[in-house]
Amino acid sequence: MAAWRLVLIVAHKDLRAELRTKEAINSSFSFALVILLLFSFAFDPTAEVTREISGGLLWIAFAFAGALILNRSFAREQPNDCLDALIAAPVPSAALFLGKALANWLLLLGVEAFCFPVFGIFYNIRWTRQFWPLLLVVVLGTWGFTLIGTMFSALTVNIRLREVMLPLLVYTVMTPCLLAAMQATSLLLAGEPLAGEAAVWLRFLIGFDVIFTSLSLILVETVLAG
Amino acid sequence: MAAWRLVLIVAHKDLRAELRTKEAINSSFSFALVILLLFSFAFDPTAEVTREISGGLLWIAFAFAGALILNRSFAREQPNDCLDALIAAPVPSAALFLGKALANWLLLLGVEAFCFPVFGIFYNIRWTRQFWPLLLVVVLGTWGFTLIGTMFSALTVNIRLREVMLPLLVYTVMTPCLLAAMQATSLLLAGEPLAGEAAVWLRFLIGFDVIFTSLSLILVETVLAG
């Protein structure tokens, strides 16, 4: 059977399980709100300066809130030892990984779609001026950190101290991706077009996505059935 | 036997177990560094404005990094069902809770002690100008969020979805405490004395600590052996 069908089956399974209870997605979204709230204490959100850094704020909120969804990705398989059953099934590890990453990516995009308007209101930001370029950056940036998050979720699924280790590992490795996404987003939110510096960051983001997608697909079999 | 001896025994056990491997403390400290890094992307840390909000940044870093230590507090008891043994022992739940909170508090203060100089260098901030008032605020603020964190760690230790629910619950409840600590710290870092606004926030912090300490001690028996 074509590998992409397996990818879809896995993604569909994860989405269905998640959407049935909406646990991760709800708490991820609420957590994003809490983070925005915390930040609004730390800074005066209406100040002009804050608006300049809004891209950064937004991606920090995405990264922290998204981690709740990403961590759960493989942790979801633990309670009944389901991961063993998936590894034992005649599904290439790469397909399994892509399926899970795909599901996570869609869930994250969903959460982000809710965050944007809320954020716009709280921080008084017009985010629709460069809508399509912004969408592109968000989609690529989210894919980058979904990849890393899903991979590390798989990597640490069986280690004691998962929760303690994950943030350190994940955020460090995904910094280049986050940095690029933040900078590009800040520029686009400021109304600049996707050219010059923003374009450089975008290219950087694409490079990151390509390299890390390939690395993940190559290494995932070792990670799961090493 | 006097209850405080039991408190010390429990705290000593937790500290010993942690210091033997230093897992939580290492990753908490490194995660604090990662957060400083992430923030530095979002804001230009050398700008004057950023220095004004440094108290906020610092406490957000403490809160997120500290959560790693707090989450582990009761999670540490899970692997071999140790919690059952503690609950079965003739130790009042309040003593158990205080012991764990005490250990967490000391660990957090240790991590924070490392963070301050690093933060000072990276963000170019002089934090020694109001040293003693600052210490007071840090100690009280840390106790407040240790309390909440430890309590929720106990509350969620047995639920599936621990990792997903915890951040949301904890940060929402500890917001007042964080807010007060942030504001007081920002003022003190800016070199102002512990009077006027800063003193108001300090009193708020003390109120929070007193109320939540009592609440926790009253409720913990229900939480653990409900």
Add this chain to the structure above:
Amino acid sequence: MIAVAVEDVWKFFGDYPALREISFTVEPGECLALLGRNGAGKTTLLRIIAGFSPAGRGQVRVFGRTARAVETRRLTGVLGHGIAVYDELSAIENLTLFGKLYGLADPERAAREWLERTGLERVAHGLVREFSRGMRQRLAIARAFLHDPKLLLFDEPFTSLDDRAIAVLQSVLRDGLLRGCTIVMSTHQLREAMELATHVALLNQGRMVHRCERPPEMLSDPGWLYARYGDL
């Protein structure tokens, strides 16, 4: 004094009654084996007696006191599936810790004594993390017996143990019975339990449908009780 007195205990999970009007007593020195199919309520009942969770209705008395009373806890030893010792601490540190929590006069000595009894004195300072399954199990036994409890509560103690580990556990339990301890345990491995049990009780869907002295038939045919109440 009666060791365990369970009076009309109910336990609800939501609306679902996991235990219904359970009443029984255990005399000191008895060894009661709780039998019952998966989901019958054995674990739930043991946890209530151990004070881990409160009964929904009815009450439990252990040596005349409530299950959560500090004095009761001092008299009770619990051993579930988990070994309940800390991986990061050494064998002796673990036992000393629990000795202190139980307020023993000389925790160190009690710890050494039990390490010796369970044959662990040579690895007293080894971290539990590095112990093999059998060694961990012995340490768990030492922990449960350390404070010389009068009532022992065991949930499926024989599960996943090999023949040798089962023999060790049985001999420690037998010693306990000789010293006058009271034992309540749940198990599916009837054969191993029947050698010790003086009484048996059968739970079915949260009700106690039978309680009696262990019939001699059950030594040779452990399924006897199930067969009698087979299709309940």
Add this chain to the structure above:
Amino acid sequence: MIAVAVEDVWKFFGDYPALREISFTVEPGECLALLGRNGAGKTTLLRIIAGFSPAGRGQVRVFGRTARAVETRRLTGVLGHGIAVYDELSAIENLTLFGKLYGLADPERAAREWLERTGLERVAHGLVREFSRGMRQRLAIARAFLHDPKLLLFDEPFTSLDDRAIAVLQSVLRDGLLRGCTIVMSTHQLREAMELATHVALLNQGRMVHRCERPPEMLSDPGWLYARYGDL
């Protein structure tokens, strides 16, 4: 063709050899019971045969192919302690999912068929979360058998099951054997295993010290093999 061929397999955890020069073959239709004390290496060996982790040295062939080959995985059914079905999905969704992953022609039909065989057709659309222990175990069995595997690998399948659940599992396994499946299982509950086993193998500290047809003595005295190799 030989069902499972294990050739000179070693497995190291660090420098510690959990398995040492294990070699044996299992013919199609055999039911091999792996015995051995706690820590002998049973789980490790089963996981290597199932392809969950690679051998450190030596090789495993399942129907002539490596353990991780996709074709091998299609022919193998695995059941460990965990039931390996999703709590958030219904029984039929679970089975259909695995049917699809195994590339069955009509996953839906296979799922219904196995729900019927395990007596779960009435709760096909119930979420697994709401199932009792026994129902979950049956669903797990259905999942393991769904794709009509030729080789079944079971790790302590009888642990924590009550008499009735054990009977169900035994009957399904017996059916499998009649249809020509090959079974390799580990267990400490010798009595339950011996009714099925055609062969037994004894592991001791990572070595296979004995392998033979199941001696008739073991039906009445399951400890026989341990007794012979008792203090290895």
Add this chain to the structure above:
Amino acid sequence: MRKNIIYVLAVVAAVLLVRNLEVILLRVPVDAEQGNVYRNLYFHVPSAFTSLLGSILAAVASIAYLVYKDLKYDALAVATVEVAMVMLTVTMVTGSIWARVTWGIWWTWDARLTSTFVGWLLSIGYLVLRTAIEEPTARARISAVYAIFASADVPIIWFSIEWFRTQHPAPVLRAGGYIDPAMKSALYWNVPAILLVGVILVLLRLRQEEMRRELDGLRRLAHTLS
């Protein structure tokens, strides 16, 4: 045998270092613009170079481990990561001192400095991750995957000065700017000296790691026998 090699290398390194120190401190002229701080250069650059080389070697060793499943490659990977981290620390410290004098601040968040810091955190992450996994084979496998992911930061550190506008200067050496030949040769002589120090440290750590592994195995064996 190995021990003898280490001794020989140590002697060579010592001779080289003494010779270089004499040249650096007494012979080469003072920089026209910067004064004496510029002598940092002779340690700043070689240690940066050694550490980047170390990170690359660690990634190669990790790939070798995943291919050959031989724990000696794992030992090589840890040893190089540790030494690379030490070297990177030297770079950061010398750089900070230099920056304090020439730029007036200890730290700034330009691309070179930030990516260096990320690299440092990545090695911390690697080492912390290793403490969380007891079983040596799983530890080797998981940390190898992490090291491969982390190595993506090396080119970013290297090229950051070309890709982005940085406060950190682009090296005059390569860009064809003018530098006093005496300075140049002193720098060129100190690169092999520091590199050699790195090699010696790696060899020492390697021995230590091997002995520890042996000890672990023996202890486990002893426990199973009792």
